[in-house]
């Protein structure tokens with residue numbers, strides 16, 4: 430029996446990187462799942478507050494993110510969709526796991542090292558404990574539901590390797606197989622890059638709004654952002670992420686937004702487009718992205734207005750997630766001697 434679990438931070442409208450790198454795969458897994466597969470998708474609001482959030486803004490983002498998960502095609506009758514903080518077992522298991530988590534290992538996490546390097550003091554003196562222990566909460570997320578498979582983009586691979594270590598460590602310490610180390614499913618579109626700085630990944634937190642395509646962007650906004658995307662001075666088309674990150678990112682976006690069906694890979698796609706100008710490529714990419722985003726945007730607008738339905742769905746999801754989590758929490762507490 431399979432249990433699929435994944436999460437996304439409700440820190441704004443998801444961008445095309447989130448969609449191609451993760452959300453699209455969540456929906457595909459749901460639609461292809463056999464009846465005995467459990468699917469659990471969480472809006473990880475406790476992770477969101479590892480960076481200071483404005484409370485009114487966070488509440489709004491939580492609602493919008495929930496509507497977005499439905500708009501992309503997740504079906505609450507088939508998938509359990511819930512806000513992480515509605516299921517207290519996540520935080521409870523995190524505490525228990527943090528008592529066995531090594532600070533040395535946590536200190537080597539890329540996300541933490543990036544933040545320490547960019548903090549003003551350099552030594553990380555002002556950095557928060559919650560940010561440091563972020564991966565332990567993520568481990569608790571997947572372990573509490575006994576996930577067998579976790580679909581994510583490439584940037585989450587290290588966190589999930591940590592989760593496996595935590596599970597194995599717990600089992601070694603307390604005996605038996607109380608926790609189940611899950612498998613990471615890295616999506617084919619593992620790293621979609623920023624349109625403005627194509628050597629960096631597309632991210633929700635980047636200051637330049639033109640660096641990301643949002644799932645709520647209008648057709649014009651999509652055209653404008655892609656037109657302005659940074660490429661290079663070579664007028665021809667070729668796929669070479671190392672030497673030509675901008676053009677290659679556009680080919681990636683084109684490939685994973687639809688052309689995947691007709692071409693083996695991005696190299697073949699680039700060959701097919703030989704003779705096109707960069708301008709023509711951008712127009713093609715914009716059209717393809719609009720075809721993906723427009724129906725999602727329309728569903729999102731409709732769903733967002735039905736507050737009662739959204740609340741009912743979140744309530745129902747939380748209840749199911751609580752049941753799923755309870756089983757593991759009890760066996761963990763028993764193993765540790767808490768009861």
Ligand code: TYM
Nearest residue numbers: 435436437438446447450451567581582619620621630631
């Ligand atoms: P988050 O909210 O940053 O991103 C959600 C998902 O989107 C993927 N992603 C990308 N994929 C390709 N290209 C990009 N530019 C890009 N940007 C983001 C991420 O890999 C992710 O799959 N820590 C997690 C949330 C989390 C979680 C979990 C995930 C909490 N608990 C348990 C899986 C299992 C995060 O911040 O994702």
